[in-house]
Amino acid sequence: MKCPYCFNEETQVIDSRETEDQAAVRRRRECAKCEKRFTTYERIELLDLIVVKKDGSRQAFDRNKLIAGIRRACEKRPIPTEKIERAVDEIEQELRTMASNEVQSKLIGNLVMKKLRAIDPVAYVRFASVYKSFRNLQAFERELDKLKED
Numbered sequence: 001m002k003c004p005y006c007f008n009e010e011t012q013v014i015d016s017r018e019t020e021d022q023a024a025v026r027r028r029r030e031c032a033k034c035e036k037r038f039t040t041y042e043r044i045e046l047l048d049l050i051v052v053k054k055d056g057s058r059q060a061f062d063r064n065k066l067i068a069g070i071r072r073a074c075e076k077r078p079i080p081t082e083k084i085e086r087a088v089d090e091i092e093q094e095l096r097t098m099a100s101n102e103v104q105s106k107l108i109g110n111l112v113m114k115k116l117r118a119i120d121p122v123a124y125v126r127f128a129s130v131y132k133s134f135r136n137l138q139a140f141e142r143e144l145d146k147l148k149e150d
């Protein structure tokens with residue numbers, strides 16, 4: 001690690017500790033030449049998740065967009081914000097453990113529906129009807145039956 005002040009290549013780690021949330025390691029380093037100190041952080045590299053849409057176009061996974069979509073379905077329902085965020089955390093975690101960093105938007109939609117089904121039936125039906133854009137009530141009811149069977 002080069003010194004950011006004099007660009008000397010020889011620096012020494014003088015202290016190393018985990019950050020409070022244990023998500024990173026913080027290292028204090030000292031330059032062997034100018035003796036100035038600086039800090040580096042080591043973190044897990046999260047691969048960018050790519051969402052593949054129905055038409056084949058690709059888009060970076062946007063956590064905020066997902067939260068907004070779920071919030072819309074949960075509008076005026078007695079659902080705490082943290083419950084929504086936890087659901088999104090779990091969905092994101094599940095997506096990141098998959099073999100590929102490209103995920104079908106359909107899969108994300110299904111994961112959201114699964115979560116919402118457990119959280120609030122009204123929010124679930126709202127999300128499902130927007131997401132699936134059912135042509136008619138029968139198509140929607142068929143889908144509900146399918147989900148009930150799983």
Ligand SMILES: [Zn+2]
Nearest residue numbers: 003006031034
């Ligand atoms: Zn230096």
